[in-house]
Amino acid sequence: YHEQINIVNFRTIINIPESSLKISHKSQILLMGSCFAQNMARKLSENKFVVQNPFGVLYNPLSIAEGLNILLEQKTFTEKDLFFDKNQWHSFAYHSSYSADSREECLGKINDEIVQNSEFIRKADFLVLTFGTSFVYRLKSSGEVVANCHKIEANKFVREQCSVEGIVSTYNRLITGLKTINPDLTIVFTVSPIRHWKDGAHQNQISKSILLLAIDELVRLNNCALYFPAYELMLDDLRDYRFYKEDMLHPNDVAIEYIWEAFGNCFFAKETKQINKEVAVLVKNENHRPFNPNSENYAVFLSENKEKTEQFKLKYPFVKL
Numbered sequence: 001y002h003e004q005i006n007i008v009n010f011r012t013i014i015n016i017p018e019s020s021l022k023i024s025h026k027s028q029i030l031l032m033g034s035c036f037a038q039n040m041a042r043k044l045s046e047n048k049f050v051v052q053n054p055f056g057v058l059y060n061p062l063s064i065a066e067g068l069n070i071l072l073e074q075k076t077f078t079e080k081d082l083f084f085d086k087n088q089w090h091s092f093a094y095h096s097s098y099s100a101d102s103r104e105e106c107l108g109k110i111n112d113e114i115v116q117n118s119e120f121i122r123k124a125d126f127l128v129l130t131f132g133t134s135f136v137y138r139l140k141s142s143g144e145v146v147a148n149c150h151k152i153e154a155n156k157f158v159r160e161q162c163s164v165e166g167i168v169s170t171y172n173r174l175i176t177g178l179k180t181i182n183p184d185l186t187i188v189f190t191v192s193p194i195r196h197w198k199d200g201a202h203q204n205q206i207s208k209s210i211l212l213l214a215i216d217e218l219v220r221l222n223n224c225a226l227y228f229p230a231y232e233l234m235l236d237d238l239r240d241y242r243f244y245k246e247d248m249l250h251p252n253d254v255a256i257e258y259i260w261e262a263f264g265n266c267f268f269a270k271e272t273k274q275i276n277k278e279v280a281v282l283v284k285n286e287n288h289r290p291f292n293p294n295s296e297n298y299a300v301f302l303s304e305n306k307e308k309t310e311q312f313k314l315k316y317p318f319v320k321l
Helices: 035-046 061-073 105-121 164-180 201-221 230-237 253-267 270-286 296-317
Strands: 002-006 011-015 028-033 051-052 083-085 088-090 125-130 135-139 155-159 186-191 224-225
Touching: 002 164, 011 230, 028 035, 028 061, 028 105, 035 125, 051 061, 051 105, 061 105, 061 125, 061 164, 083 125, 088 105, 105 296, 125 201, 155 201, 164 201, 186 201, 201 224, 253 270, 270 296
Parallel strands: 028 051, 028 125, 125 186, 186 224
Antiparallel strands: 002 011, 083 088, 135 155
């Protein structure tokens, strides 16, 4: 991609070439990574794509790699993979949304998802990975990199920064394993535009630079890998605080929608975009809440929407509403 200065609009426009590899409603898409991956997974789900988003939020590339290795190995978690703190069971490999009051419930949620996604990754068409930070936290007692500290005391961990070489080496091995089980898999790398302000302004930039350099090398070395410039869209195109939430760090809904549109222009064919438009209408109608649910007008509205839904299913039987 490249940038051009648009004097009329007073902004820097990033021109992203249309990809020859297309994501459609027939594609199976696995997303992993930071909050941006969660936002894209939500948008894909809203538009009725076939999506899986395991592990919850994962910020650093080593934790994402460990998650992928868990799926490749089809690991089964046991009690030794959990710990108990603040009246709940947790895993250092998973987000707190997988924590539970009982050990059995926590293991059940984790292992059910591993089984489902271990199968899914073997037939997925696209794997979208979003790196958030190059800083990692290692548990002092074991040396393992944790995906989530679960608000454990900071003195239990040591903070480190990944190197470009370390990330590239880890993912080259990982991509070899992925291509062995799924030769047709396409990997889309992105860097989260969310700034990690606790690292400080300078260290955040260093952290993001390491991620960008590592991804650039991985894309150069692997034909199955692509880069989508979500980071650049936010920082260089939407470089105004009106596109941020109140914390001035996270993209707001307008920014997410803008990046989603750019993602679609890159990876969606004309038919896919048309399906998205029709899905949006059906979903809006489905979520409509009338002032008077017993009125004749609402009954007609429901009947017409049911007919539209049936026509949509006949036209696009591969889309699961």
